[in-house]
Amino acid sequence: MRICYLGCGAWGLVLANVAAENGHDVTIWSIEHDVLDSIASGNGHPKFPSYKLSDKLKIEKDLEKAIQEKDAIVESVTTKGIRPVFSKIRDLGGVNCPIILTSKGIEQNSGLLLPEILLEVLGPDYQMQVGQLSGPTLADEVMAKHPSSAVAAAYSKKVAETIQEIFTSPYFRIYVSDDVNGVALGGSIKNVMAIASGIAEGLGYGHNTKAAIISRGLHEMKRLASVKGAREETLNGLAGLGDLCVTCMSSLSRNYRFGHMIGTGVKQDAAASNINMVVEGASTVISAKQLADKYDLEMPITNAVYAVLVDGLDPKEAVKNLLTRERKEELV
Numbered sequence: 001m002r003i004c005y006l007g008c009g010a011w012g013l014v015l016a017n018v019a020a021e022n023g024h025d026v027t028i029w030s031i032e033h034d035v036l037d038s039i040a041s042g043n044g045h046p047k048f049p050s051y052k053l054s055d056k057l058k059i060e061k062d063l064e065k066a067i068q069e070k071d072a073i074v075e076s077v078t079t080k081g082i083r084p085v086f087s088k089i090r091d092l093g094g095v096n097c098p099i100i101l102t103s104k105g106i107e108q109n110s111g112l113l114l115p116e117i118l119l120e121v122l123g124p125d126y127q128m129q130v131g132q133l134s135g136p137t138l139a140d141e142v143m144a145k146h147p148s149s150a151v152a153a154a155y156s157k158k159v160a161e162t163i164q165e166i167f168t169s170p171y172f173r174i175y176v177s178d179d180v181n182g183v184a185l186g187g188s189i190k191n192v193m194a195i196a197s198g199i200a201e202g203l204g205y206g207h208n209t210k211a212a213i214i215s216r217g218l219h220e221m222k223r224l225a226s227v228k229g230a231r232e233e234t235l236n237g238l239a240g241l242g243d244l245c246v247t248c249m250s251s252l253s254r255n256y257r258f259g260h261m262i263g264t265g266v267k268q269d270a271a272a273s274n275i276n277m278v279v280e281g282a283s284t285v286i287s288a289k290q291l292a293d294k295y296d297l298e299m300p301i302t303n304a305v306y307a308v309l310v311d312g313l314d315p316k317e318a319v320k321n322l323l324t325r326e327r328k329e330e331l332v
């Protein structure tokens, strides 16, 4: 298949490489021309010099040329990049092939999940072309070919199977689903929980605390699922619980590392510039809080992360507030 890959950060590069190693004809487009030049000259990505890339990867700096005559478009341009990049694609006349989202987040103010942003920008006629790939997939571990799995969700079974076709490999197993919002939602909220888990570790707390954040974080995801037309069982799977586990437990997760620094007293700006890549959870927490307020949903961990990052509450106070809430039953 001829594939246009939009975005060339850690995840874009790794997924583009998986597709190229699977024998697909992959062209990468990015706004970072220096990165594209470095890849074209065989020097790899400046930020990820250890990644050994397929020499079949092509680059294209012109978006119009990049999207021409393709069988699929895949993006990893971050939540904030989706609207501007696909607005340009719309103005260039659009595309007739599947569009595969791999970023994870919720847009601020609109409260839209990524597939919802795409349909708002391109129009509802695009519904049967849209898919979302998500799951417990740390870029470094997929690059190292550690056995990994993810879910390809689409409104059309054919599109879901196209995603499966592009990325399935001996170390990467892709399951299909028709719950597009469920798969998109799981990947977005887990980044908020990863920040909470990192903060807990930074404060010196151990595994009990992280297990509580994972379990109660899953409840918060499910509450949001109820207003986003997503299915609870999807969140029990790879795109929900699976991704929650990996990001809440691994220092390879940048959201977790960001939270860890906040927990040890590092200022937010310093933590973000230390990571030097997008920390989606820091932005998603604002969108999630907006949705929770709008629909009157109880999302205490989300509120606690918001209070720390946005209101400047001391993380220790946030933990105290969480633990001294009104007593309640587990499953309500």
Ligand SMILES: NC(=O)c1ccc[n+]([C@@H]2O[C@H](COP(=O)([O-])OP(=O)(O)OC[C@H]3O[C@@H](n4cnc5c(N)ncnc54)[C@H](O)[C@@H]3O)[C@@H](O)[C@H]2O)c1
Binding pocket: 007, 008, 009, 010, 011, 012, 013, 030, 031, 032, 076, 077, 078, 079, 080, 081, 082, 084, 085, 102, 103, 104, 105, 137, 138, 139, 140, 276, 277, 278, 280
């Ligand atoms: N890194 C991972 O392990 C991983 C795994 C799964 C999903 N994700 C998700 O994939 C997305 C990208 O993550 P990443 O690790 O590649 O981040 P990154 O910070 O390494 O790279 C971000 C990419 O987005 C591009 N970009 C940002 N704003 C843009 C805009 N307005 N227009 C065009 N391009 C823009 C940048 O140029 C860069 O290529 C995020 O939503 C992340 O949550 C990451």
